[in-house]
Amino acid sequence: MVQAYTILDRMYTRPRAVGHLDADCFYVSAERVRDPFLKGKAVGVLGNQGACVIAKSYEMKAAGVKTGEPIWEAVQKCPEGIYIKRDFHWYEALSKSMLEVMRRLSGHVEYYSIDEFFFVAEPRPGQSFQDLAMSMRDTILAELDVPVTVGIARSRTLAKLISDSAKPFGAKAVLTKDDEESLLAALPVTEISGVAKRRANRLLPWGIASCLDLARADRALVRKLLTSTGEALWWELNGEPSGVIHSERPRHKAxxxxxxxxxxxxxxxxxxxxxxxxxxxxxxxxxxxxxxxxxxxxxxxxxxxxxxxxxxxxxxxxxxxxxxxxxxxxxxxxxxxxxxxxxxxxxxxxxxxxxxxxxxxxxxxxxxxxxxxxxxxxxxxxxxxxxxxxxxxxxxxxxxxxxxxxxxxxxxxxxxxxx
Amino acid sequence: MSVGVALALSDLPVVMQRHPEIIRRIYERGGEPEVRFMYDDRQPVLPVWKDGGLDLVWWGNARGRSRCLPRTGWTWKSTVEQGGWGGSTPGLVRIPAALGLEKGIWYRVRQGMHGLLVADEQGRDTVYMICEPSSHYYQVMTRSNRMPALLDEQI
The missing domain is CATH 3.30.1490.100 (DNA polymerase, Y-family, little finger domain)
Structure with a gap:
């Protein structure tokens, strides 16, 4: 169940897994932190030109508004929605505060994107992975007023799939094979980060439609269809991490x-x-x-x-x-x-x-x-x-x-x- | 420009919250009661800060209530600055607002808008919302070429 990261890490005896923490509708949540008037209301954050909804609250999502939708279509679906201009200075400040809290809670944190973090999940003695997931979620909310969802699993891809499916304000650790398979069976392959429609269409003739189909498919076939990137995903879906947690950003190639x-x-x-x-x-x-x-x-x-x-x-x-x-x-x-x-x-x-x-x-x-x-x-x-x-x-x-x-x-x- | 503004009911003084002209303007958004002041209301009014308190005054002169005031609810900032209202002894006032409405789009306003307070021939206070040319963002968002002059804010 537990994957080691370095030779030194292998010396640890504490159980460890990979965690993924994702802020729920981050731009909207960030606006709500400094503007409580927006709480509970349908809110859409607009891009700089004011033409498209680049983020929406769950209330607006429930009305059928999609990310990237032009405001003129969004307002038809959600006439009571409130529209706000995005402010990346503020989102960055809040994101960096989240990173600080995360670094306190885990020894290895990867600043993946402005609202997503991967981390090495190491429960304290007596604490379960599920307890850890809930504790991290609750700590971020208590300290920063930002709702997040936490997923913990044997690999990054599994952790991200868990947090994506547990939104909003979820906390879930899935570490047994049976639980993993139940989760993967319910998710189409397009839920995997890196598998969009074109790749999914390549898999479909082989009867691979769900994440579980992909995990159970022949590895060589997956490599043939999706190259080495797909093979790495295959390993990840089967609980074998193919990547490390980058505590520091690797040097840019471009x-x-x-x-x-x-x-x-x-x-x-x-x-x-x-x-x-x-x-x-x-x-x-x-x-x-x-x-x-x-x-x-x-x-x-x-x-x-x-x-x-x-x-x-x-x-x-x-x-x-x-x-x-x-x-x-x-x-x-x-x-x-x-x-x-x-x-x-x-x-x-x-x-x-x-x-x-x-x-x-x-x-x-x-x-x-x-x-x-x-x-x-x-x-x-x-x-x-x-x-x-x-x-x-x-x-x-x-x-x-x-x-x-x-x-x-x-x-x-x-x-x-x-x- | 803005054809409506909204305020959380709790932002109004308690006495005003019980006023019939307020009660009939109460709506709910996200579980919170808010008061909406619309220009197309049969009796268009706006809240303004006046003499240290919040007061409700007529919003422009859409229905021709006054024979001497312009039949609109807005005035250009440039007109005010160039003294176009000189004869009516105008005064600048603040219109508190949490939201503005334009072409069906509710947008967030941090404090409110600038207004011009004038008196009609019977001495009744009337406020005109002060407008300026739209910013690119506002123009794209609302497809309107004028926007309210906001208090200490630019969008």
Whole structure:
């Protein structure tokens, strides 16, 4: 039943398992923490543009509103609902408070996402896993007023399936084979994180529809159908953890910045402005992680479903604004589709080299002026506020900068494993 | 703009809670009673902070009750700032609100809205909700090109 994590861990004799703690409708719960008026009411948190429901309370869910639904459809289903603008600064503060409490309750905690944590579950002597799950749930509620659900099992995937099925405000430990099978039999494979409709369709001709079907399927077949990722899930469903709990976030292989463009546009000046905005955000991240990219990708998504990409390989890794922008301009030309309305953009930095040990080019002249300018810009923004000083090329996006809520996004919450 | 505002019943003074004009405006949301002040009510009123207390006053002049006041419930902030109401000896007031309503969408308001208090020809207090051009977010959310000027808040 108990899975060891390291050689040292194997020396422990205390029973251990894997836990998953997930905040219930986190953004709404976070709003309720600072605004008790919202408790018990149907609440929808809207994305930055105000167009879509990105999180909803259970009361709103009961009315049929789905995450991602446009507000105009949501209001038809739930006319008494209250709509709120999202505030990632506040959600991050609360999320980090949850992480602090979690670290007190468990020796190994993984900050998986803004509202999810994996942990090594180690009950105290005399305490059962079920007691531990309930105690953690109740502690978070008592200290932070955030309702959460806790699942404890032999592997991460099982723990997450348990917490997902025990929501809201549940606490459940499932550690016997019989109980696991009862749980898995009732869940379709699409409940597993990493198995969406396309993968489920690959499994269906083989009679694999439920999580239990998948757990009982031939491992080699699962590997053939779903690659090694699917095989890892197979092990997990059978109670054999295939991953460890990361107490610290592993080093990034890639960094990216971008997202929705708000109002779709075919204006090349506005697209260029978005490129510059995303680049400034990306450089912040490069500086924070003290890395420099050797490869850049610019991806643009269009409203009609098309997309375009441009790639650039840098002669030497750099984090200088002028050099990166120079490399990215041709990428934008490659990714641009004339006359098509662009709705999303992402910049991806790969082949990350450590800033201190990056190779220095013989051909790329150093620019003390550019470095000094970048330093002044960083210092002013640190003191006055993010984007207080920014490139003049972002002027076509004045509407975006005017709304302070655009200045902080979910990807700006650092330290978590998942987006 | 906002065609309605709501307040938790418990946010009103006890004496006001028993007023017939309040009682008929009580609704329940999520198990909590709230009072809704709608512009399309047969007698549209709004609560305003006046002389240190909360008072109910006429909301605009939709039904032509006054012959001298504009037949609307809103006024542009720019009009107020440019002295467009100069002749009516206006005063700025606060309209407490927990929620605003626009195009069927209830949105959260932390404190309330700015209002302009004027008197009609019979000396009766009348409040106009002060509006400004919608923020991008408000415009997308409500599809309205004007929004109330909120108290110490921007959405």
């Amino acid at each position: 960094l990216s910045r971008g997202g929705s463009l708000g109002e779709s546009t075919d204006d090349p000046y506005r697209l260029h402005a978005w490129l510059v905005r995303n680049l400034e955000r990306l450089i912040e991240e490069l500086h924070y992680h003290k890395v420099m990219p050797g490869k850049l990708t610019l991806w643009v998504g269009y409203r009609d479903g098309e997309s375009g990409e441009g790639h650039a390989r840098l002669a030497v890794p750099t984090d200088r604004f002028d050099l990166l922008l120079e490399s990215l301009r041709p990428c934008l030309r490659q990714a641009w589709r004339r006359g098509h309305l662009a709705s999303r953009m992402h910049l991806i930095a790969e082949d990350l080299a450590d800033s201190h040990s990056a190779q220095i080019s013989l051909f790329e002249p150093s620019s003390p002026r550019a470095d000094a300018l970048a330093q002044v810009k960083t210092q002013i923004n640190q003191r006055i506020g993010r984007f207080a000083v920014r490139s003049g090329a972002t002027l076509p996006l004045t509407d975006i900068y005017t709304d302070g809520a655009n200045n902080y996004d979910i990807c700006d919450v650092r330290g978590k494993i998942c987006f």
